[in-house]
Amino acid sequence: MTPPDSTPEATPAPVPSNFVRDIILDDLQTNKYSGRVHTRFPPEPNGYLHIGHAKSICLNFGLAAEFGGKTNLRFDDTNPEKEEQEYVDSIIDNVKWLGFQWEEPIHYASDYFQQLHDWAVQMIREGKAFVCDLTAEEVRKSRGTLTEGGTESPYRTRSVEENLDLFERMKNGEFPDGSRTLRAKVDMASKNLNMRDPVMYRILNAEHHRTGNKWCIYPMYDYAHGQSDSIEGITHSICTLEFEDHRPLYDWYIDQLGIYHPQQIEFDRLNLTYTMLSKRKLLQLVKDGHVRGWDDPRMPTLSGIRRRGYTPEALRNFCNAIGVSKTNGTIEIGLLEHHVREDLNKRAPRLMAVLKPLRVVIDNYPEGQTEEMDAVNNPEDASAGTRKVPFSRVLYIEQDDFREDPPKQFYRLSPGKEVRLRWGYFITCNSVVKDEKGEITEIHCTYDPATRGGNAPDGRKVKATIHWVSAAHAVDAEVRIYETLFDRENPNAAEDFLACINPKSLEVLTDCKLEPALGNVEPEFRCQFERLGYFCADKDTAPGKPVFNRTVALRDSWAKIEKRADKPGKPAK
């Protein structure tokens, strides 16, 4: 069987125009950074990357690639209490899988701890920072409110010498967690709360995943991020909208320090219907066992999406299609699905699998006989070639493809009706066998030997073509069918998001029958099961015992007709 496809490099597929790109274009025009474009992707390693990060990755790497620039991968690891090496590893793996190449080496905010410290000392010397003894509670109270300014800390006027001494001792671990902070002297009366003497350093006697126990004071995001950008020579520091209010502080630190000044640009983060993209809540889903880990195929994490069977190309195309703006919007999940189908339609080989088998006996087909039927692997791609599929007297078809009492417009198999078996023969149903409970256990058909391959010499047509698997040759498999993890468009708005988990988000089918070509696949092998959808071999696959995930179903116009017929007052036409 064909191996799982590799991850082709992300080609600088033209990034559609957006306001960030316009800014860069303008800066190039005015030679603001002497022609340089240098972006960065700065995740905090406190969880797995999700599809929202993919948007940021595609933006940052895509823009730099388009203008011959560079993109750094930088871990924003300034909070040792939440960050772990496992997350670092997964992030590196995800970015690579998405198809992007960062500028070596990988950077870490923790690489700059010494420099950041020295700059803090410089600010103390210049009277721009002070050690504050207020407790967290006191700081909160003195900060003021949204409508009123705050009051200055009584420690704001400490001498430079005392500040220097205290800060040194903070660094040396002489004080307990939370007992003191280093704060910037900005403006307690500012309308922008971020400017009300923000904390630069806090005391945290915690082990850091990279610096170990070397430090017991750690810089805050605002004090670390802009300077990290500056050190790396970033030109455009692209982040999400909630940092808009932080930009004045970003600019302030850099101006006070008198160092190279990148510009921060904010864009709207991704929201998806039926999807939760809060790292905190995602972590809870994993920790509390609501899903089978960070890479559960129902998760919006890149690891989960990958395991589900999505391709990097599909994800990149999606990210390009949604655009970038400053509007708070929500993308319909259907657009994401459209992009996987579009990509997989071109490249996924077609095979036959029966998920809910119904036994079919071809009464007039010789017992013990087997034929090898020729099947086209991909009608969209002639180079995919053909394969042989065994045909015999007893087959499985999909339960959904047979109706004893067919509704109007159902043109699959039913008593007295004739259909085509894909790449096989025309068959006609003659009788139905039921058990004592009235359940159909098998059906009996006759086939027309003249229709071998699927065409009738007399030119007669059939309405439907259905898929099948020869019982004697079938490979048993488990197939996992997914629906959205949440039962409503906006689970974020719910009071209790756990209560919105869709009970039907995972359905495990254990009695599936696959054509023999599917008997020995590698995890991540992707294909289409004819008429059903795109599927991907799961990592739980064992030799001879495949496990498949349904990536996405095919568009199903019959399901639409049926649904419409269900609606009272709107009968199928």
Add this chain to the structure above:
RNA sequence: UCCCCGGUCGUCUAAUGGUAGGACAGCGGCCUUUGGAGCCGUGAAUCGGAGUUCGAAUCUCUGCCGGGGAGCCA
């Protein structure tokens, strides 16, 4: 209540003072050895009010609506 940012088809996005366009979704049809794919067609929008202008989605004012902001999180 104070500050910041937004508001264009159902959804996302373009038009940067000069014909409101695209994608997805919807609907109708054609085609078909996947009720798949493909093709063709179609309905659908500038938050309201004033102003500037020959001309406004775009500029100004104002109102309304939505998002974000009071971590020693990022």
